[in-house]
Amino acid sequence: IHVNAEDNSDELVDPPKIEDKIGAVPNGLSTDSDVVKREAESISRRSLRNTAEKFEFQAEVSRLMDIIINSLYSNKDIFLRELISNASDALDKIRFLSLTDKEILGEGDNAKLDIQIKLDKEKKILSIRDRGIGMTKEDLIKNLGTIAKSGTSAFVEKMQTSGDLNLIGQFGVGFYSVYLVADYVEVISKNNDDKQYVWESKADGAFAISEDTWNEPLGRGTEIRLHLRDEAGEYLEESKLKDLVKRYSEFINFPIYLWASKEVEVEVPADEDDTSEEEESTETKTSEEEEEDAEKTEDEDSEKKPKTKKVKETTYEWELLNDVKAIWLRSPKEVTEEEYNKFYHSLAKDFSDDKPLTWSHFTAEGDVEFKAVLFVPPKAPHDLYESYYNANKSNLKLYVRRVFISDEFDELLPKYLNFLMVMQDNTFKV
Numbered sequence: 532i533h534v535n536a537e538d539n540s541d542e543l544v545d546p547p548k549i550e551d552k553i554g555a556v557p558n559g560l561s562t563d564s565d566v567v568k569r570e571a572e573s574i575s576r577r578s579l580r581n582t583a584e585k586f587e588f589q590a591e592v593s594r595l596m597d598i599i600i601n602s603l604y605s606n607k608d609i610f611l612r613e614l615i616s617n618a619s620d621a622l623d624k625i626r627f628l629s630l631t632d633k634e635i636l637g638e639g640d641n642a643k644l645d646i647q648i649k650l651d652k653e654k655k656i657l658s659i660r661d662r663g664i665g666m667t668k669e670d671l672i673k674n675l676g677t678i679a680k681s682g683t684s685a686f687v688e689k690m691q692t693s694g695d696l697n698l699i700g701q702f703g704v705g706f707y708s709v710y711l712v713a714d715y716v717e718v719i720s721k722n723n724d725d726k727q728y729v730w731e732s733k734a735d736g737a738f739a740i741s742e743d744t745w746n747e748p749l750g751r752g753t754e755i756r757l758h759l760r761d762e763a764g765e766y767l768e769e770s771k772l773k774d775l776v777k778r779y780s781e782f783i784n785f786p787i788y789l790w791a792s793k794e795v796e797v798e799v800p801a802d803e804d805d806t807s808e809e810e811e812s813t814e815t816k817t818s819e820e821e822e823e824d825a826e827k828t829e830d831e832d833s834e835k836k837p838k839t840k841k842v843k844e845t846t847y848e849w850e851l852l853n854d855v856k857a858i859w860l861r862s863p864k865e866v867t868e869e870e871y872n873k874f875y876h877s878l879a880k881d882f883s884d885d886k887p888l889t890w891s892h893f894t895a896e897g898d899v900e901f902k903a904v905l906f907v908p909p910k911a912p913h914d915l916y917e918s919y920y921n922a923n924k925s926n927l928k929l930y931v932r933r934v935f936i937s938d939e940f941d942e943l944l945p946k947y948l949n950f951l952m953v954m955q956d957n958t959f960k961v
């Protein structure tokens with residue numbers, strides 16, 4: 532269902548800038564305290580950093596953002612699954628490249644292909660971070676604003692008639708759904724081929740890009756920081772985020788973690804007050820008893836431990852929210868109808884109540900062995916005829932041993948079957 536991803540791959544030709552670094556202080560020349568001060572000002576006023584390069588959104592993208600930011604659409608939950616789906620795509624891309632170049636993943640935490648969600652209740656920031664391929668400065672400019680995809684105008688048109696924002700992912704413009712819940716968004720990104728950059732926008736027709744000299748280095752990947760609107764406070768609740776991941780992102784092929792709080796009992800040294808009761812009670816003892824006690828304490832003195840008490844403390848740790856199931860690798864007998872339906876929804880990015888018309892889950896054996904699940908969707912994709920002769924258009928995703936390889940095929944299925952959604956996983960014979 533990917534709207535032709537190649538559509539936006541044209542060379543970037545002089546993207547429209549509003550102002551070219553007016554009043555810019557090159558980052559290398561500013562002092563740390565300057566940076567921190569500007570940072571603080573920028574965040575508190577939620578205005579774009581004044582040293583950044585500013586760009587205008589392409590007109591259709593701007594219209595789309597207007598519709599989203601002014602929308603009264605009640606199901607705002609959808610933004611999270613769109614961000615998780617983008618993170619998963621970015622992870623697929625780096626994992627694919629690492630098949631031929633192991634070095635590309637780097638070492639330590641960088642090599643961990645996961646998605647992390649973090650909350651800052653005080654500042655009302657929700658962050659989603661991945662260690663995927665990341666975006667260069669040029670990617671940020673192209674992908675998040677200046678080059679509209681074919682799906683952008685189709686989606687804007689659709690919004691004017693049916694108004695169902697739930698379809699946003701199917702049109703390939705899911706990122707912009709962040710403005711359902713946030714009024715200021717920062718995208719921090721690091722690709723192996725470039726420095727770390729920050730993209731920021733308040734969805735008011737413009738966005739800004741700066742080289743990132745103040746945030747912690749990401750190593751590689753993307754962190755999306757949503758500065759939530761006042762009325763979107765529910766997304767600062769851990770339970771809400773856990774529910775959403777369970778509901779919409781269960782079939783994501785990478786671990787999704789939440790920086791979750793946990794109440795634990797810890798032993799701390801007891802205060803002196805706590806021991807005074809015991810000491811007082813000895814005062815009422817008879818002299819004989821006191822003598823006995825004295826003997827006992829002499830014996831125990833050598834192994835006497837400091838007195839402690841148990842108190843509740845809040846600690847934080849990464850909690851895994853999904854169990855990364857590859858249902859296509861399981862036996863069809865073990866997969867329930869509900870699981871097939873849910874899997875179809877995540878594959879097709881169709882989160883309506885519609886169920887697939889039918890599906891086939893099969894194993895092929897021969898020179899190449901593979902397992903596949905093939906779904907017939909309940910309705911035609913919006914660009915069925917538009918992209919009929921486009922060689923790259925396909926709804927077939929090829930995996931090899933659970934690693935996404937490609938969804939660009941010309942010859943695996945006849946064109947008139949382009950509407951089928953297929954997930955195929957090959958196991959090559961040795």
Ligand SMILES: Nc1ncnc2c1ncn2[C@@H]1O[C@H](COP(=O)(O)OP(=O)(O)OP(=O)(O)O)[C@@H](O)[C@H]1O
Nearest residue numbers: 533534617618621665674700703704705706707753
């Ligand atoms: N976390 C990310 N890491 C790397 N690139 C990203 C990330 N999020 C977005 N992008 C880039 O921005 C582009 C626009 O994202 P958007 O969600 O609007 O559409 P899409 O992901 O292409 O569509 P679809 O949801 O159908 O795959 C993506 O194609 C990708 O190139």
